[in-house]
Amino acid sequence: MSVKPATTPDGYCTNTAPVPGTIRAVNAKNTGPKYFHLHGRSYAGCPCGRTSIGVTERDNLRRHKPPQE
Ligand SMILES: [Zn+2]
Numbered sequence: 001m002s003v004k005p006a007t008t009p010d011g012y013c014t015n016t017a018p019v020p021g022t023i024r025a026v027n028a029k030n031t032g033p034k035y036f037h038l039h040g041r042s043y044a045g046c047p048c049g050r051t052s053i054g055v056t057e058r059d060n061l062r063r064h065k066p067p068q069e
Pocket of ligand 1: 014015065
């Protein structure tokens with residue numbers, strides 16, 4: 001069992017540091033006009049197991065909840 005970040009009392013993950021190597025930017029040219037509103041946004045994974053979490057301008061993960069086990 002791997003070490004997972006702590007969670008707040010209301011169930012949110014306290015970790016805000018993306019897992020290195022998981023950050024990816026959405027390129028609308030590859031996904032088509034349907035996803036153009038996502039263009040330029042970045043997503044990354046968290047050690048809690050959650051993936052595709054939005055990343056802020058400061059490279060912090062947005063607030064999220066760990067996956068249910
Ligand atoms: Zn997390």
